[in-house]
Amino acid sequence: MNTQENINFNKVAAAIEYIRTHFREQPGLEAIAKATHTSPYHFQRIFTDWAGTSPKKFLQYISIEHAKEVLKTNHASVADAAFDTGLSGTSRLHDLFINIEGMTPAEYRNGGKNLSINYSFAESLFGNLLVASTSKGICYMAFYKDEEIALQELRQKFPNARFQQRLDLLQQNALFIFQNSKEPLQQIKLHLKGTDFQLKVWESLLKIPMGQLTTYGHLAAQIGRPAASRAVGTAIGSNPVAYLIPCHRVIQSTGKISGYMWGTTRKMAIIGWEQAQNAVITQEPVI
Template sequence: MNPDYDRIEKAINYLRENFKSQPRLDEVAAHVGLSSYHFQKMFTKWAGVSPKKFLQFISVEYSKHLLKKNRTLFDVSHKTGLSGTGRLHDLFVNIEAMTPGEYKNGGAGLTIHYSFGETPYGKVLIASTEKGVCHTSFIEDDELPETILTQHFPKAELLRDRNEVHDKVLQLFQANLQEKKSIQLHLKGTPFQLKVWKALLEIPAGEVKTYGNLAENIGHPKAYRAVGTAVGQNSIAFIIPCHRVIASTGVIGNYRWGSDRKTAMFGREAAQNKNARLQ
């Protein structure tokens, strides 16, 4: 077996068994016989995230388990090895894009209206709250809206009800993309995700950016991989135009709702741009 993997496996087991004491980087590195520098580099290469981030994921998952049992935030913080409820709050916002209280609440008291519509790119599910559009996605006939919409708000009330907001969304799919239309959004995301999504909204129709371009635009030029992850986590299709992002090689690349659909959207926008210039 690869000796590097042996060390990573040993480190992961150590983190899982000792996360309640929130071990420092040097403690875990010493446990596997490496310097902090080399351990950080090796772990990140193998796991895809830093040891600190991996520890945060473990801590959040355990915290979620306790919150489901209606433990208090103070009790959850203490049992997870965090210094206080403030640390728990920051951890949840950065990892789950919601506060511990919001997770525990599960969307209780929130009403989400949803409906279906047809677009040039297929059937779409549209959902909104009183604050604005909270979800749009391309959907297959056998997919259940309840499964999609309750991922973050399992206790929210879901009503199949098409309203004026949904009509505006469908009009946006059909409209000339040169016409600016304003739609209020109800976004849930970490500060970093919100930065990326805002940068996506600033890409003109018919134009493309690379993940590196987006990383530079938000002031984190080396974070193109994290930008790619944030783009993939966008849950408001088309309105937040993640289809306008391509790989640095020029390849259209993957898309949450299918690469063929991504190509079709970009092609239609590019054609509209060309027609507008010829007029």
């Protein structure tokens, strides 16, 4: 890291600490930039390059995490959470939760109480799978070794949702992707919850063709954040839907295959199988 990069990193680190300390004041860009002795324009650019998101968005993430903690306490109202976070009213907190969490503050406090989730266990070419769905689409898919631990991890994602062990059409359609079949796949519907940045990264992953690979740096450039490869890696690591959102198609710029939530060996197996399938599909017919 050269001298300028060190300076920029120190400014970003100081800004993050300032935001965490002063989030109840809901400081604007000028106030945060002033705390780092940087012009607002220059600060906005270096912060976004380093953190993978704008100072405003980072402040929103810090604010909503605090509001979540308030909502977890007994008898805390949405108004209590908004006031303690420094927001001007419940409508602002409501908008934050909708934009970032994909649910209202009350729905978060209830832990998905009104959400109904079907789940089932299945076998695949690459190991056992737990797949779960709402009425809107697949919300979770993970490889597992222990069935009980896998189910526990799913429940932690939606602590108060209603669960039913049931294989539905959404799940069947998703699992069909592992079949060696020449029949066209039906469109797979996903029901995802994440930050704007995470959703942007996951959407970009969906555009990587089967049998092809990309790097964290290239993916960061694709979403307009060329210096945010670390943040991209973090978003990829938060992927809630194995295989369907193909985080396995991302490798290091050196060509090294690593950093897969469900194991490097499985990642290599999936990549090899996809490339073999791709070769079969594109092979010229013999006349």
